[in-house]
Structures are given as C-alpha cells and as structure tokens.
Amino acid sequence: MAAPVPASLIIENLWKRYDGKPAVEGLSLFVQPGEIFGLVGPNGAGKTTTLKIVVGLLKPDYGRIVVDGRDVAENPFEYKAGVGYLPESTTLPDYLTGLEFLTFVGRLREMPREALEARIADLLRRLDLDGPKRDLIVTYSKGMRQKLGFAASVVHGPRMLILDEPLIGVDPAGQHAIKEEARAVTRQRGAVVVSTHMLDTAEKLCDRIAVVHRGRIAAMGTLAELRGAARTGADSTLEDVFLRLTEEAAIPLSPEPPRRPRFPWGR
Amino acid sequence: MGRIRTVYEFKVRQFFGPVFRSAATIAFLGLAGLVTLPSVLVAGFFLPDTPLWRSTELAGLFGAGLSAFLAFDLLFAVSGGTLTHPAEIDFFATAPLRPRQYLAADLLFQFTVTDALAIPVLGLGAIGLGLRTGNWAGIFSSIVVFLLFAAMGLVLGQAMGLAVAAGKRGAKSVLVAMVIVLLLPSVRWYSPLVPGYAQVPFPSTAAAGVIAGSLFGGDVLGPAVEFALFGVAILVVWIVQSGRDIFPNLRPTMRVAFGQADLRKVAMRQEALTRGLGRLTRRVTVDLMKGAPIAMMTRFHLMRILRDGSILMVGLLTGILVVIGAANRVSSDSPSDFSAFTTGWTALMIPVILSFNWNATERANLWTVAMAPKYLGTYFRGFYRAAAVVTLVASVVGALAGNAGSPIGVVASILMAFAACGTAVTVVAAVKIPTDAFSLKSVLPFLVVPPVALAVGGPAIAVAIFAGSLGLIAWPLVIAYAVLILYLFDRLPRRAALRFEL
Numbered sequence: 099m100a101a102p103v104p105a106s107l108i109i110e111n112l113w114k115r116y117d118g119k120p121a122v123e124g125l126s127l128f129v130q131p132g133e134i135f136g137l138v139g140p141n142g143a144g145k146t147t148t149l150k151i152v153v154g155l156l157k158p159d160y161g162r163i164v165v166d167g168r169d170v171a172e173n174p175f176e177y178k179a180g181v182g183y184l185p186e187s188t189t190l191p192d193y194l195t196g197l198e199f200l201t202f203v204g205r206l207r208e209m210p211r212e213a214l215e216a217r218i219a220d221l222l223r224r225l226d227l228d229g230p231k232r233d234l235i236v237t238y239s240k241g242m243r244q245k246l247g248f249a250a251s252v253v254h255g256p257r258m259l260i261l262d263e264p265l266i267g268v269d270p271a272g273q274h275a276i277k278e279e280a281r282a283v284t285r286q287r288g289a290v291v292v293s294t295h296m297l298d299t300a301e302k303l304c305d306r307i308a309v310v311h312r313g314r315i316a317a318m319g320t321l322a323e324l325r326g327a328a329r330t331g332a333d334s335t336l337e338d339v340f341l342r343l344t345e346e347a348a349i350p351l352s353p354e355p356p357r358r359p360r361f362p363w364g365r
Numbered sequence: 366m367g368r369i370r371t372v373y374e375f376k377v378r379q380f381f382g383p384v385f386r387s388a389a390t391i392a393f394l395g396l397a398g399l400v401t402l403p404s405v406l407v408a409g410f411f412l413p414d415t416p417l418w419r420s421t422e423l424a425g426l427f428g429a430g431l432s433a434f435l436a437f438d439l440l441f442a443v444s445g446g447t448l449t450h451p452a453e454i455d456f457f458a459t460a461p462l463r464p465r466q467y468l469a470a471d472l473l474f475q476f477t478v479t480d481a482l483a484i485p486v487l488g489l490g491a492i493g494l495g496l497r498t499g500n501w502a503g504i505f506s507s508i509v510v511f512l513l514f515a516a517m518g519l520v521l522g523q524a525m526g527l528a529v530a531a532g533k534r535g536a537k538s539v540l541v542a543m544v545i546v547l548l549l550p551s552v553r554w555y556s557p558l559v560p561g562y563a564q565v566p567f568p569s570t571a572a573a574g575v576i577a578g579s580l581f582g583g584d585v586l587g588p589a590v591e592f593a594l595f596g597v598a599i600l601v602v603w604i605v606q607s608g609r610d611i612f613p614n615l616r617p618t619m620r621v622a623f624g625q626a627d628l629r630k631v632a633m634r635q636e637a638l639t640r641g642l643g644r645l646t647r648r649v650t651v652d653l654m655k656g657a658p659i660a661m662m663t664r665f666h667l668m669r670i671l672r673d674g675s676i677l678m679v680g681l682l683t684g685i686l687v688v689i690g691a692a693n694r695v696s697s698d699s700p701s702d703f704s705a706f707t708t709g710w711t712a713l714m715i716p717v718i719l720s721f722n723w724n725a726t727e728r729a730n731l732w733t734v735a736m737a738p739k740y741l742g743t744y745f746r747g748f749y750r751a752a753a754v755v756t757l758v759a760s761v762v763g764a765l766a767g768n769a770g771s772p773i774g775v776v777a778s779i780l781m782a783f784a785a786c787g788t789a790v791t792v793v794a795a796v797k798i799p800t801d802a803f804s805l806k807s808v809l810p811f812l813v814v815p816p817v818a819l820a821v822g823g824p825a826i827a828v829a830i831f832a833g834s835l836g837l838i839a840w841p842l843v844i845a846y847a848v849l850i851l852y853l854f855d856r857l858p859r860r861a862a863l864r865f866e867l
Binding site for chain 2: 153154155156157174175176177178179181182183184185188189190191192193194198199202203205206207208234247250251
C-alpha cells in the first residue's frame with residue numbers, strides 16, 4: 099500500500115498472536131500528516147493491540163511500522179519523543195496530585211521548565227482541571243482521571259497522538275476539549291489515531307476511518323468511501339456501514355503469519 | 366541522569382504518597398520508630414550473650430540467612446523483576462526513555478524500599494554491638510558487605526525477572542532451580558549427606574564469609590574476592606539484560622503504596638504473582654457437576670484458593686511452619702507439645718488470610734449465590750471445609766518438619782485449626798468487612814480468630830499436659846471433645862450465612 103505523501107504512520111502487514119490466538123492478522127494502513135484517523139471495530143478486533151504495538155508496549159510477531167519516516171524496528175526508543183499515548187483504561191498514581199503527575203510526565207519528556215509550567219497550566223484550564231490540580235488523584239472522578247490521562251498524553255506537544263477510547267466517561271465539555279486538542283495536533287501537521295466504539299464521534303471527528311474486524315482492515319477510507327464499499331447508500335450512518343462491513347468481513351482467516359520476520363525481534 | 370532521577374522521584378513519591386499526605390501516618394510511624402529503635406540498640410548490645418553468637422557454625426548460619434534473602438529476591442523476580450506502577454507503563458514506557466535508565470531508577474527505588482529503610486535499624490544495632498565489643502571496623506565492614514549483598518540480590522532478581530518476563534526459554538526453570546539450590550544446603554540440618562552452607566560457593570556464603578571474618582577475625586580476603594567475582598558476574602548479566610527493549614514486557618507489579626492496605630489491591634497482586642508462577646493454577650480444574658452441593662462448594666473453594674493467589678500466602682506460612690518445626694527439632698530431640706502448639710498457633714494465620722482474601726476478591730461476586738439463598742449456607746460451609754483442608758495440610762507439613770508432639774497435643778493443634786477456620790469463615794459471613802485501610806472492622810478476623818482457637822485448643826492441651834494423671838479417661842475425653850468441636854464448627858458458618866449482606 100503506497101502513501102501519496104510521506105505518511106505520519108505506516109503499518110505494513112502487522113501480525114500478532116497471543117498464545118497462538120490471532121489478534122492482528124496482516125493489518126496495513128497509513129495515516130497522513132494533518133489527519134485524524136479512526137479505528138472502529140467490534141470488541142477483540144485487534145484495535146488496542148495494534149495501537150500498543152505502535153507505541154512500543156507490545157512486540158509484533160511480524161510487520162513493519164514507520165512513524166514520521168522512522169522505522170520503529172531500527173530504533174525503538176527515539177521515535178517515542180514525538181508520540182503521545184492515552185491507553186484504553188488509564189491507571190494513575192492515586193497519591194500524587196494532578197499537577198505533580200503532569201510535571202513528572204513533562205520532565206520525563208525533558209521539557210524546559212518554563213514551557214512545561216505554561217503548557218500544564220494551559221491544559222488544566224482547557225480541560226477544566228485547574229481547580230482540583232492540587233487535589234490527590236485518588237479523589238478524582240472517572241471523567242477527571244480520563245482528562246488528566248489525556249493531558250499527560252499531549253503535555254509534550256506530540257506530532258503523533260494515539261488515543262484508545264479517549265472519550266469514555268468524559269462529560270460533553272471535556273469531550274469537546276479533547277477533540278479540540280486532537281484537532282490542534284493536526285493543525286500543526288501532526289496526526290491523530292483514535293480507536294473508539296463511539297461511532298457517531300468517529301463519524302464527526304475523523305477524516306478517514308478503518309473498520310477493523312478479526313485483526314484485519316475490513317474497509318478503509320472517508321465515510322463516503324466506506325458507504326460505497328458497504329453499499330449502504332448515501333444517507334447511511336457509520337453505524338449502518340459498520341454493521342454491514344463487519345457482517346460481510348467474515349472472510350476465511352490465514353492460518354499462519356509469513357515465516358520470515360522483517361522485525362529483528364520477530365519469531 | 367536526569368531521567369533516572371525523574372523516574373526514581375516519581376516512584377518514591379507515588380509509593381510513599383499516603384505517608385506524605387497524612388500527618389497521622391507520619392506521627393504513627395515516628396512513634397513506632399521511637400518505641401522500636403531503642404530496643405534494636407539494646408538487642409545489638411546483648412547480641413554477644415546469645416547462643417547464636419557463640420555457635421561454632423555462625424558462618425553457616427549467616428550463609429543460610431543470606432541465602433534465604435537471595436532466594437526471596439529471586440522469587441520476587443517471577444513477577445517481572447521490577448516494581449512498576451501501571452501509570453509508568455502507559456506514560457513512561459511510551460516516552461523516549463532508555464531501558465537502562467528505567468531499570469537503574471527501578472533498582473534505586475527497590476533498594477530504597479527494601480534495604481535503605483533498614484539502614485537506621487542496622488546502624489543502631491551496630492552501635493549497640495560496637496559499644497559492647499569495640500570492633501567498630503569489623504561491624505562497619507559487615508554492614509557495608511550486607512548492603513552490597515542486598516543490592517546484588519536486587520540486581521540479579523531484576524535481571525532474572527526481565528528474562529522471565531521476556532519469555533526467554535528456560536528462564537523460569539533456571540530461576541526456580543536457583544532458588545532450590547540456594548535453599549538445598551539447609552537439608553544438612555536433617556541429613557549430613559548434603560553439604561552445608563559453609564561448604565558451598567554461593568554469593569550469599571561468600572558474603573557470610575566476609576561478615577563472619579570481619580566480626581570474629583579469620584580469612585576475609587578469600588571470601589571477599591569470591592564475593593567480588595560474583596558481583597561482577599551479576600553486573601554483566603544485568604548489563605546484557607538492560608540493553609534490550611524491556612518495555613513491552615513490563616508488568617504492573619506495584620498497585621499498592623506504602624501503608625495502603627487496600628485488600629483488593631493486595632489480593633490482585635497475589636493473583637498476579639500466582640499467574641507469574643505459570644499455568645499451574647489454571648491447569649488444575651475440578652468437576653463442579655459431580656457430588657452433593659456441599660462437596661461441590663468445597664471443591665469450588667479449593668480451586669478458588671488456588672487461583673486467586675491465596676495459595677501464595679498459604680505457601681509462605683507453610684514455609685514459616687517448616688522453619689519453626691526445624692528450629693524445634695534442632696533445639697530438642699524429643700517430641701514436645703510446645704512444638705505442636707507453636708505449629709498449630711502459626712497455622713491459625715492461614716484461615717485468617719484465606720478469609721481476608723475471600724472478603725477482598727469474592728464477596729462482591731456472591732450475588733450469584735445470594736440469588737439462590739438455599740445454598741448460601743452450603744457455600745459458607747464449603748468455604749469452611751476447604752479452609753480446613755488447606756490449613757490441615759499446611760499443619761501436617763509443618764509437623765513433619767519438626768517434632769510432632771504427643772498424639773493428644775497433635776489433636777489439640779488440629780482442633781485449633783478447625784476452630785480457626787470455622788471462626789474466620791463465620792466472621793466474614795456475618796460481618797461486612799470493608800477492604801480499605803485502617804478500620805477496626807477490617808482487622809476483625811485478626812482480633813477474633815486467635816482467641817477463639819486458643820480457647821478451643823486449650824482444654825485439649827490441658828488434657829495433654831495432665832494425661833498422666835487422667836490415665837485411661839484422657840483419650841475418650843479428648844475424642845468426645847473433638848467430636849463436639851467438629852460438629853459445632855461445621856454448623857457455625859451456615860448459621861452465620863443467615864446474617865450475610867452483600
């Protein structure tokens with residue numbers, strides 16, 4: 099699959115199994131600079147596994163990942179400087195304050211002190227966490243924790259933002275702030291990948307969407323292109339498209355990944 | 366260095382967070398320190414008066430202690446070798462951090478929480494000992510060697526843990542083999558065929574040699590060279606391991622902060638550790654379709670105890686029982702009721718732990734049983750029986766390691782175990798115990814179980830002591846009492862189930 103311009107993210111023929119059970123089976127996609135890219139799919143489709151591989155929290159069995167022109171296999175650490183990640187279920191250190199936690203994350207990202215302070219203040223204000231910033235995280239509600247996790251993922255101004263179910267449990271104002279921050283990344287020619295079950299959000303937020311089913315891309319493109327692929331009509335929603343595509347995508351599975359690994363850590 | 370410091374500070378801040386945030390906790394810890402630290406000073410002063418100090422096998426005993434210490438480090442390594450908060454995986458492992466930076470910070474943190482906090486205690490003990498013996502140089506050297514050894518254990522544990530977490534073929538087997546080899550020389554206390562700690566070249570015995578040499582005079586250079594060589598070898602292993610991309614293998618092993626007694630989190634950690642030991646717990650299955658309801662419930666609870674991590678604490682307590690048994694065996698050639706009693710007394714903690722774990726992990730799931738109230742009593746009776754089986758097995762292992770005591774003494778211990786199980790299950794069935802920290806209710810099993818068990822075991826112990834005077838009536842008396850106790854405690858949990866609240 100060729101990208102027309104240098105892509106922010108290229109995933110080529112990605113494979114991953116857990117104890118022999120397939121999670122990702124030959125998944126390929128690319129994300130352009132300035133684009134918000136959505137991953138939708140049923141539970142267990144392989145979305146989270148794919149994102150975890152991209153951010154270096156899982157090793158693939160096979161495949162190639164290129165972030166901002168850098169092959170992750172060649173240097174699995176440096177590329178992370180430009181990546182921000184919000185996991186699906188965020189676990190935060192209960193006995194730090196929100197401010198302390200963001201400061202630690204920013205210092206780890208080696209941000210200059212003044213820039214870090216200004217950035218944290220800005221994020222806390224926009225995410226409506228300014229008031230409780232000196233409260234212990236243990237006192238935060240689920241939505242506040244999610245917003246704090248999001249702030250931690252963008253505190254360093256990433257060029258590639260990976261969000262796994264970012265809006266779950268967040269109030270409408272918080273959702274709006276998170277979406278705005280994601281769009282801000284794309285305005286800087288960065289890219290955002292969002293995995294979500296909230297199809298209406300994906301429909302409104304994402305420039306392109308991939309429907310993932312059984313570890314593969316069932317269809318990928320703009321909503322109009324997906325409608326065409328699913329033959330659901332011009333007025334159909336993403337939900338209609340999703341249901342049709344996941345129903346149709348019951349394609350026979352390949353039994354094994356390719357034998358010769360392209361990653362040095364491949365089996 | 367900056368990133369190492371940041372990660373280290375984060376770990377310290379989040380781990381000691383509850384202490385930093387509570388004046389009451391700081392005051393409590395300060396008070397505890399004021400009460401206990403002077404006693405360490407006194408203990409150090411009188412240490413030369415103890416039989417231990419005059420033992421001809423002191424180097425071997427030091428070696429045994431340090432080997433157990435090292436074995437513990439290696440056992441901890443099964444869970445991944447690092448102390449990692451889940452947030453570190455999500456937000457640190459996805460930052461451009463080098464594995465060696467992270468691992469160095471983790472080692473510093475592990476040293477802080479496991480060993481550095483012991484420095485004031487060691488220091489005060491050393492001052493007491495120094496005041497008595499005047500051998501300041503030897504004592505200081507011994508402490509330095511001990512701390513170096515402790516650090517060495519952490520480095521080895523982390524390196525081995527990373528290999529296990531990375532799924533390296535044979536790494537877990539090597540780890541288990543190392544633990545067995547480290548503990549094997551203790552068999553010499555039972556059989557002269559096995560070489561003792563003084564005869565085997567371990568890092569622990571080398572450190573013990575240096576410590577014994579420093580404190581009592583003798584060859585220090587030989588063991589010191591041996592110790593240094595082990596140190597270099599372990600460092601090389603760590604350098605190799607820490608050069609790899611370890612982040613995909615990091616496991617969230619630190620969910621509980623210092624002083625935080627969230628029993629649910631403790632139970633989750635135990636469960637995670639059990640998973641780290643392999644698939645053993647998943648492979649053992651029981652057929653829940655067979656047998657009467659009470660048999661099914663008992664088997665269900667046995668399986669749950671194996672899978673929810675409770676078995677780890679049972680194993681630890683059984684190890685303590687074995688050590689107590691061995692100590693009793695070494696100190697006495699004849700069976701003693703005291704031995705049986707101490708074994709039984711220690712075994713009481715098993716039902717207490719089982720009830721705590723049940724309360725933390727299983728209580729909330731009980732809506733399934735509560736929907737069929739007919740079986741609620743059977744559920745708790747099954748729990749009681751399963752706890753009794755586990756406690757008895759542990760007690761028997763402990764008794765076999767030591768002197769079993771007189772038959773009536775053994776019966777007393779068994780009755781205590783049954784009473785403890787019945788009481789522990791009754792308490793958690795009848796009282797809704799919170800799983801968060803520092804509430805009186807949350808320590809209720811600790812407060813109630815031992816006195817009840819002691820009260821139940823007491824009459825049998827009395828019969829054992831006065832067996833000579835009682836003559837032929839002793840055994841019928843004990844048997845009748847045992848039947849009564851077993852009947853009573855088999856029914857108590859069922860009655861308590863009537864008061865159960867989700």
